[in-house]
Amino acid sequence: MSLPPPASPLVDEPLPQPQRFGPAELARLTAMVLQPSLFYWKGPQTTALVDEFRRHYPLKHCLPCSSGTAALHVAVSALRLRPGDEVIVPPISDMGSYIGILYQQGVPVFADVDPRTYTLDPADVRRRITAKTRAIMAVHLAGNPCDLAALTALAREHHLALIEDCAQSWGARWQGQPVGTLGDFGCFSLNDFKHIGCGDGGIVGSNSERYGPGLNNWADKDYGRAEGGRDPETLAPNYRISEPQAAVAAAQMTKLPDIIARRNRAGELLTSLLAGTPGVQVPLVRAGDTHSYWFYMLRLELSRFSQPRAELAAALTAEGVACSVLLLRKAAYRWAVFQNHDIFGGTWPARDAGFTTMDYRQVTCPTTEAILDDCLKLPINEAMTEAYIGKVARAIRTVLARHAK
Numbered sequence: 560m561s562l563p564p565p566a567s568p569l570v571d572e573p574l575p576q577p578q579r580f581g582p583a584e585l586a587r588l589t590a591m592v593l594q595p596s597l598f599y600w601k602g603p604q605t606t607a608l609v610d611e612f613r614r615h616y617p618l619k620h621c622l623p624c625s626s627g628t629a630a631l632h633v634a635v636s637a638l639r640l641r642p643g644d645e646v647i648v649p650p651i652s653d654m655g656s657y658i659g660i661l662y663q664q665g666v667p668v669f670a671d672v673d674p675r676t677y678t679l680d681p682a683d684v685r686r687r688i689t690a691k692t693r694a695i696m697a698v699h700l701a702g703n704p705c706d707l708a709a710l711t712a713l714a715r716e717h718h719l720a721l722i723e724d725c726a727q728s729w730g731a732r733w734q735g736q737p738v739g740t741l742g743d744f745g746c747f748s749l750n751d752f753k754h755i756g757c758g759d760g761g762i763v764g765s766n767s768e769r770y771g772p773g774l775n776n777w778a779d780k781d782y783g784r785a786e787g788g789r790d791p792e793t794l795a796p797n798y799r800i801s802e803p804q805a806a807v808a809a810a811q812m813t814k815l816p817d818i819i820a821r822r823n824r825a826g827e828l829l830t831s832l833l834a835g836t837p838g839v840q841v842p843l844v845r846a847g848d849t850h851s852y853w854f855y856m857l858r859l860e861l862s863r864f865s866q867p868r869a870e871l872a873a874a875l876t877a878e879g880v881a882c883s884v885l886l887l888r889k890a891a892y893r894w895a896v897f898q899n900h901d902i903f904g905g906t907w908p909a910r911d912a913g914f915t916t917m918d919y920r921q922v923t924c925p926t927t928e929a930i931l932d933d934c935l936k937l938p939i940n941e942a943m944t945e946a947y948i949g950k951v952a953r954a955i956r957t958v959l960a961r962h963a964k
C-alpha cells in the first residue's frame with residue numbers, strides 16, 4: 560500500500576544529534592580517577608552532584624542512586640508499606656514506576672489519564688482511593704507537569720504521600736516551580752535516554768521531615784552509614800551510585816537549563832506550527848506550566864483519515880519525519896507481568912496471602928487505551944533548529960492532508 564519513498568523527502572535532513580558529552584564531563588572524570596576512592600559516601604563527585612542538583616531543586620534531603628527505578632523504589636520503601644497497601648499509578652509509564660511498589664509487596668492501582676495531557680486524571684484518581692491507599696505516583700509524562708494542584712489537594716485530603724516520577728521531566732515546571740519539589744518525593748532518572756544522563760543513575764529528593772532523613776538507608780542495605788552503624792533494622796537493597804557515574808552526572812547537571820530551554824522552544828514551536836491541522840490534537844500544556852519535552856506526543860483523529868495509523872506513520876517516515884507509533888503498544892496493566900500476576904516465581908505472594916484481591920485482567924482505563932491507539936510520538940532534542948522543526952511540521956501537515964477523507 561505504501562508508495563515508494565519520494566526522491567526528495569519533505570524533511571531533507573537527518574534527525575539532528577546533540578553532542579551530549581565533552582570537556583565538562585572529561586574534567587570531572589579526570590579529577591575522579593586521581594581520587595583514592597570511587598565510593599559514593601562523602602565522595603567528591605557525589606557531593607558535587609548533590610550541590611549541582613540542589614541549584615535546580617532546593618530539596619533538603621537528596622540521594623543520588625543507581626537508577627530512576629532505584630529512586631522510586633527508595634521513595635516507596637520510605638513509606639514503609641504493609642503488604643497490600645496501594646499506590647495509585649498511571650498506566651502510561653516505564654516499568655520503573657511500578658517495580659518498587661511490587662518489591663515492597665504493595666499494589667499498583669491504575670487510574671486513567673487525561674485525554675489532552677496524558678497524565679493522571681485527578682477525578683479518576685479520586686475514584687480509586689480506598690482505605691488501603693497510601694500514595695499517589697504522579698508521572699510527569701514526556702515532561703508535561705501533572706495537575707499538581709488537584710493531586711496535592713487529594714493527597715492532603717486523604718493523608719496520602721505524593722511521589723513525583725520526574726524521570727521524563729527534568730526541568731519541567733508546574734506554575735513556575737520545578738516538578739519534583741511539590742510532592743513528598745521527587746524521583747529522577749539519569750539513564751542514557753533521559754534529558755541528561757550518566758549511563759545509568761538516579762536521584763531521589765525530599766523536603767519531608769517524615770520521609771527525608773535516612774533516605775540513604777533505603778539504597779544502602781539499611782547500614783545506617785550516617786550513624787556509623789552496620790546493624791540493618793530492615794530489608795533494603797544496594798542501589799548506590801558510584802563516583803564515575805556521579806562525575807558525569809554532576810557535569811551534565813550544569814547543562815540542564817540550556818537543554819531544557821532548547822527543548823521547550825522546540826516543542827512549543829511544533830505545537831504552534833501544528834495547531835489547527837485537521838485531524839491533529841496537539842498536547843495540552845496548562846497555562847503557567849513549562850513542558851520540558853522529553854518527547855512530543857500528539858493524537859490523530861483517525862476517523863478523519865482514509866488510512867489507518869500505521870499507514871500514516873509509514874507515509875510520514877517516507878517523507879523523512881522521525882516518528883513512532885510504538886511508544887507503548889499497551890497500557891501497562893496489559894503487560895504480561897500484570898496479566899499473569901507473575902511477580903515472584905509465577906506467584907504474587909501479596910495476593911496469594913489475601914492482602915489484595917487485585918486482578919489486573921479486569922482493569923481498563925478507556926482514555927489511556929484510546930490515546931495509545933491514536934497517538935503519534937515525535938522525538939525532540941536540543942539540537943533541533945527552527946528550520947528543522949519547520950520542515951517536520953510542514954511534512955506532517957502535507958502528508959495528513961494527502962490522506963484526509
Ligand SMILES: *Cc1c(COP(=O)(O)O)cnc(C)c1O
Pocket residue numbers: 626627628629652653654655656698724726727748749750759760761
Ligand atoms: C526512565 C523512567 C523510569 C526508570 O528510570 P531508570 O533510570 O531507567 O530506572 C521511571 N519512570 C519513568 C516515567 C521513566 O521514564
